[in-house]
Amino acid sequence: MPSNPQKLSGSEIRNLFLDFFAGRGHQILPSASVVSEDPTLLLTVAGMVPFKPIFLGQRTPEFKRATTSQKCIRTNDIENVGRTKRHHTFFEMLGNFSFGDYFKEQAIAWGWEISTEVFGFSPNNLVVSVFEDDDEAFNIWRDQIGVPAARIKRMGADDNFWAMGATGPCGPCSEIYYDFHPERGDDNIDLEDDSRFIEFYNLVFMQYNRDASGNLTPLQNKNIDTGMGLERMAQILQQVPNNYETDLIFPIIQTAAQIAEIDYHSSDEKTKVSLKVIGDHVRAVVHMIADEIRASNVGRGYVLRRLIRRVVRHGRLIGISSEFITQVAETAIALSESVYPNVRQREAAIKAELQREESNFLRTLDRGEKLLEEIIQEVKQQGKTSISGESAFTLYDTYGFPLELTQEIAEENNLTIDEAGFNVEMQKQVERAKAAHETIDLTVQGSLDKLAEHVHATEFLGYTQPAATAKVEAILVDGVSQEAAEAGTQVQIVLNQTPFYAESGGQIGDRGYISGDGILVRVEDMKKESDFFIHLGHIERGTLRVGDSITAQIDRACRRRAQANHTATHLLQAALKKIVDEGISQAGSLVSFDRLRFDFNCPRALTSEEIQQVEEQVNTWIAEAHAANVEILPLAEAKAKGAVAMFGEKYGDEVRVIDFPGVSMELCGGTHVSNTAEIGVFKIISEAGVASGVRRIEAVSGPAILDYLNVRDKVVKDLSDRFKVKPEELPERITTLQTELRNNEKELASLKSQLAIAKSDSLLETTQTAGDYKLIIAQMEDVDPESLKTAAERLLQKIGNGAVVLGSVPEAGKVSIVAAFSPEVNKKGLQAGKFVGAIAKICGGGGGGRPNLAQAGGRDASKLPEALAKAQSDLKSALV
Structure with missing residues (x-):
């Protein structure tokens, strides 16, 4: 172990840290995914996040001591990335953890030992901080470690008291700083001076539990949670001016600089900032995609898309106008693969996702930048200093231009954005969207809220009963509760029980009839609001009254079609996972009576061969006549058995599992066939992209196949009549016409060129x-x-x-x-x-x-x- 600082590589620093603590009884654990399992977090933001359930007492640890190098993503300081020496979106946190084992004295002793004896820092270059009331930690540093009192700084709660949240485990912390200029003395130590000090190791002493009133009580088990920034250690030990010029990031920056045909060291500060942003963000997006995050407009996907777009934007700022991210990503992959092999294993997916996102955004930039340039010129001509919120929203809504990007470009032109105005426009759009997609009038919901006080929830009988006797609990006409409604009236009816399936999980609602003594209501749609099933229909005969006893009868033919299509979507997802990519997951669906639509996450289009193989696999499962097994299970048990859940869907403690053994097992509340043979046949109609990273398959099954074939047959007959050929001769005839058209177009282009040349000679x-x-x-x-x-x-x-x-x-x-x-x-x-x-x-x-x-x-x-x-x-x- 070195006694003096050495120029250690990032890999050597990581290994020395892990080996040090492994030698002291700590279990080396692999980094968790950057996708946090904690539902309150989008991403893994610190080394302790994977151990949060242990700290909360929700899980018993397998080991009393652990050490990790954890991949982390943070975007709270994204505007500082590249502008300061050590702000990042992606970083690695080296940590050692004690779960009710050792505490302050041992954590401090090892923190000092690894800093001075392993990494070779001179005590003269180290300063420590403690929580202002933590005399115990102060005394350990001074009396046992021997740090002079002048180099132990007491700090307030904002700096040196760590909390997981408003309530829960918390405690004081102690930080170790590296002093680049110890010759300046100990009289006026200011740890906020980042030109002199850098905090590289934080020791958190989790010894309290904070209740809702803010009271602190000692924990039964006291824990240690530490974090050493790998990039910061690399900066210190490699003796470079900032984290970006370490071997962890600088090769990525050099790759970007080479593509831009510039030299980093001779560039101006603005160019260096862009190169640093590219270096940082590319590391982040490579690991995010490697951990199976796909770009989208929500949640983690939006974070990924935003980072990719910032890379493209900063590439533009340094003169890169073509696609380049995949080249830079290759360097990031090469730097990481020895420690995180999944980045190389997922190389194809990473590059495909980056290429697609970059290509799409370049088109967005071309359109949006032209408009934004016009807006900026107009603002300046008017002598204003701010771009209106309406203009910023037009860029966002029409051109897909992120507000953050508009703000960045505005700042480059010494302008601001009316963000409040932007938010007003955004809220208007939200309200428009709500109005466009409203399924039940708000007054209906208001009436339902009142009914909930004295009307019980609707009992659904439709899994086993196509018809049922029921009582009319409520009648709504134009959103207003009525005691009765006559023939010719459009109504919303609530029954105490119903066989009608209400639209949910992508499956549309049942159709059918409600009948009684002299009464006939045609049910045209079904919706579910809260615990009520709403029968939307038209009274064709008689007068319907609250309290009437009626018979509710679904249209069995429609239900059979919906069941066939719904089960077909389950088989389709299973076939896609088997043939195309196990990582495919559902992004949405529609189960109608005449067709099905299945949206799924996939970074590329399916080949014609894959589409054919998927279709054949589904039809094979149909022919094999797999019987359905339906169970109600606890959610944890269902997932343990391998049931597929839809990402982002909220489930209760108990779930309905639809299992076709050996083929498909999903959590689903929809209606299904009892045996795959009931589907009959399955046919894929189309496969296309509907959003970035999302593909859509439309298909038909069962009786709907005949409707589909009839339409196709009619089209083929019509074309045969027009071209005067047999159906099997149509492809050849169309090919001949296309060839003739291309030849004519070439001839026309040649004539135009000759004419232009003739005209040009006069010039x-x-x-x-x-x-x-x-x-x-x-x-x-x-x-x-x-x-x-x-x-x-x-x-x-x-x-x-x-x-x-x-x-x-x-x-x-x-x-x-x-x-x-x-x-x-x-x-x-x-x-x-x-x-x-x-x-x-x-x-x-x-x-x-x-x-x-x-x-x-x-x-x-x-x-x-x-x-x-x-x-x-x-x-x-x-x-x-």
């Missing part, structure tokens, strides 16, 4: 000179973008050393501009891509391309002469 007479260079800047009428590019290339060949800039309005409201530069012009520092992009902005557009040839577009044709005049002026100024 040689307009050639100008700028020093040793020749210039042609002109507008061509009715020339499409591709032909315009051909004309520009031809003219440049003819004039030789110089530049050609051509513009055209190929169709109303659209502008096309092309720039072609010779190598000699490039040597003067002019690049066609950047040049034409700047010129196109005058026409309300943009674009780019290679240094020698580039194309751009615009929306304002009236500005094209101005843009071409600007091109001429700029070229002459640069080339003369």
